[in-house]
Amino acid sequence: MGRWEPNARGRLETAALELYLEDGFDQTTVAGIAARAGLTERTFFRHYADKREVLFGxxxxxxxxxxxxxxxxxxxxxxxxxxxxxxxxxxxxxxxxxxxxxxxxxxxxxxxxxxxxxxxxxxxxxxxxxxxxxxxxxxxxxxxxxxxxxxxxxxxxxxxxxxxxxxxxxxxxxxxxxxxxxxxxx
Amino acid sequence: MGRWEPNARGRLETAALELYLEDGFDQTTVAGIAARAGLTERTFFRHYADKREVLFGxxxxxxxxxxxxxxxxxxxxxxxxxxxxxxxxxxxxxxxxxxxxxxxxxxxxxxxxxxxxxxxxxxxxxxxxxxxxxxxxxxxxxxxxxxxxxxxxxxxxxxxxxxxxxxxxxxxxxxxxxxxxxxxxx
DNA sequence: TACAGTGATGACAGCAACTGACATCACATC
DNA sequence: GATGTGATGTCAGTTGCTGTCATCACTGTA
Missing domain, CATH: 1.10.357.10 (Tetracycline Repressor, domain 2)
Incomplete structure (x- = not known):
């Protein structure tokens, strides 16, 4: 589980931008972003303070x-x-x-x-x-x-x-x- | 219940500003604001789109x-x-x-x-x-x-x-x- | 090789913001 | 007095976000 995959932040950023473009910001859930990045919701919030911040890295x-x-x-x-x-x-x-x-x-x-x-x-x-x-x-x-x-x-x-x-x-x-x-x- | 009390918006605004000053914005819950105004949480959101908007009436x-x-x-x-x-x-x-x-x-x-x-x-x-x-x-x-x-x-x-x-x-x-x-x- | 420390992550429980659907009550108008 | 309208209450549910603890990979050291 704890295995270290490179670019966790980068993967989250990419997944988020894709989903925001595909489904819109409101329709996108943090759980969805994390899933696409192969991570958990909790981990998302360890890298970004909130759902918006991921766009402003x-x-x-x-x-x-x-x-x-x-x-x-x-x-x-x-x-x-x-x-x-x-x-x-x-x-x-x-x-x-x-x-x-x-x-x-x-x-x-x-x-x-x-x-x-x-x-x-x-x-x-x-x-x-x-x-x-x-x-x-x-x-x-x-x-x-x-x-x-x-x-x-x-x-x-x-x-x-x-x-x-x-x-x-x-x-x-x-x-x-x-x-x-x-x-x-x- | 449905009785019409004057100034629902005004009461919510006052209650919110008081609580924000007393306890801070984060510590204040919408339920608390509504309670102080003698209303329910749901009614708060009928008057203001979100917890912040009440300050910008x-x-x-x-x-x-x-x-x-x-x-x-x-x-x-x-x-x-x-x-x-x-x-x-x-x-x-x-x-x-x-x-x-x-x-x-x-x-x-x-x-x-x-x-x-x-x-x-x-x-x-x-x-x-x-x-x-x-x-x-x-x-x-x-x-x-x-x-x-x-x-x-x-x-x-x-x-x-x-x-x-x-x-x-x-x-x-x-x-x-x-x-x-x-x-x-x- | 063994072992302790560190850092990133998963798993889970929980709070609070916010929404949708429906019922209820006061009031106005006819 | 029937009927519609508007503001509110009630309740259930989703979701953003947090606290806490366990787990696993990796590092350094003896």
């Missing part, structure tokens, strides 16, 4: 990507530009995984509970970005405002990019959206 | 307030200024109910699940504001970006205002934050 990576980018930017660069650069990096990462990103987005868009979880991840991201800015000497409320405004740009850009009619790549959409924000507030 | 009112304000603003006013004015109106409303706002915020801050619900309410608000702007002839992505940026300002301002050390009133904090956003993006 990669969120930490993206956050690190953004924070590292901000941290690596020279202090002479304006805060808003540091955030803009970081967002473009994240955009490149997501652009390279467009298919998976769209699949994931489809599942999330179909369920309000998943949207909540998505929003809290983005909120954490904003906090982390503000913290990174503070680490570079930016004071409040500029740090929080810049981070929040940057995330606002990211949200709008991402939503635009998800549209099948959109031909620009995500980093470009992000650049354009940031430019639009500057225009709006002028 | 007034969200619809605030949304209407904001949307109406945007709609009433003459089309000659720049979108960002229309949003700014609307936010100040909402700020006045919340300032007048500061005690209740802080109580509610304390409960929400103490629980991640409630934070998620709060964020989705704000996201809906952003959508509604963008829609209102579109109704005034503003095109995408300016409408969404302006609404999202406005909400970003509101979030930061609200968080600042909640701080006991803060002496400014909410509308003023909002004005100052909006000015800060303009500075940042310049």
């Amino acid at each position: 990669g969120a930490g990576f993206l956050q690190d990507l953004l924070v590292d980018s901000v941290t690596a930017t020279p202090a002479s660069v304006a805060p808003i530009d540091a955030i803009a650069t970081a967002l473009e990096h994240a955009g490149t990462f997501l652009q390279e995984r467009r298919a998976h990103s769209l699949q994931r987005q489809a599942v999330i868009e179909a369920n309000p509970l998943l949207q909540e979880r998505e929003l809290i991840k983005l909120a954490r991201l904003a906090s982390a970005l503000a913290e990174a800015l503070r680490g570079r000497g930016v004071t409040e409320p500029t740090a929080s405002l810049t981070a929040e405004a940057g995330l606002a740009v990211f949200r709008v850009a991402f939503e635009t990019w998800v549209d099948p009619a959109e031909t620009r790549e995500l980093p470009q959409v992000i650049r354009d959206s940031m430019a639009a924000l500057r225009t709006i507030t002028t | 007034g969200a619809g009112f605030l949304q209407d307030l904001l949307v109406d304000s945007v709609t009433a603003t003459p089309a000659s006013v720049a979108p960002i200024d229309a949003i700014a004015t609307a936010l100040e109106h909402a700020g006045t409303f919340l300032q007048e109910r500061r005690a209740h706002s802080l109580q509610r915020q304390a409960v929400i801050e103490a629980n991640p699940l409630l934070q998620e619900r709060e964020l989705i309410k704000l996201a809906r608000l952003a959508s509604a504001l963008a829609e209102a702007l579109r109704g005034r002839g503003v095109t995408e992505p300016t409408a969404s970006l302006t609404a999202e940026a406005g909400l970003a300002v509101f979030r930061v301002a609200f968080e600042t205002w909640v701080d006991p050390a803060e002496t400014r009133e909410l509308p003023q904090v909002i004005r100052d934050s909006m000015a800060a956003l303009r500075t940042i993006t310049t």
Whole structure:
């Protein structure tokens, strides 16, 4: 029983995404996910805090990507530009995984509970970005405002990019959206 | 049994807030809320979709307030200024109910699940504001970006205002934050 | 080789959130 | 006073999630 099969987390993640796509999030039971992964329900909850969290395993990576980018930017660069650069990096990462990103987005868009979880991840991201800015000497409320405004740009850009009619790549959409924000507030 | 007692919703809301403050959100059971309100668990779920929703009964009112304000603003006013004015109106409303706002915020801050619900309410608000702007002839992505940026300002301002050390009133904090956003993006 | 420790998992019991179906009571309207 | 309507009670059931303990694979050590 206790034999160690590789990739328990990975198998759970795959099984969950498949079932969420096939049957919908609500119709999928944790027992079903575990069964498809060849594990038990109890084991699922040892790897993920709840039924939703399994879709957000990669969120930490993206956050690190953004924070590292901000941290690596020279202090002479304006805060808003540091955030803009970081967002473009994240955009490149997501652009390279467009298919998976769209699949994931489809599942999330179909369920309000998943949207909540998505929003809290983005909120954490904003906090982390503000913290990174503070680490570079930016004071409040500029740090929080810049981070929040940057995330606002990211949200709008991402939503635009998800549209099948959109031909620009995500980093470009992000650049354009940031430019639009500057225009709006002028 | 079926006798009609006034304010079933109101009684549930009061009972829930009291219990959330006394025992914490997690420790409070729906059965307990219903009992304190003199109702049954089943009836609770007839009025509120879930255990969290009872804290957000007034969200619809605030949304209407904001949307109406945007709609009433003459089309000659720049979108960002229309949003700014609307936010100040909402700020006045919340300032007048500061005690209740802080109580509610304390409960929400103490629980991640409630934070998620709060964020989705704000996201809906952003959508509604963008829609209102579109109704005034503003095109995408300016409408969404302006609404999202406005909400970003509101979030930061609200968080600042909640701080006991803060002496400014909410509308003023909002004005100052909006000015800060303009500075940042310049 | 033997043995103790560690880590992942299974098995099982249980709580609480939430739902569906049906009965009941107060009230309004005819 | 019959009849419909709306809010509530009652009850049974599903499912997300947790606590607890036993089991098995693997590791290090003597």
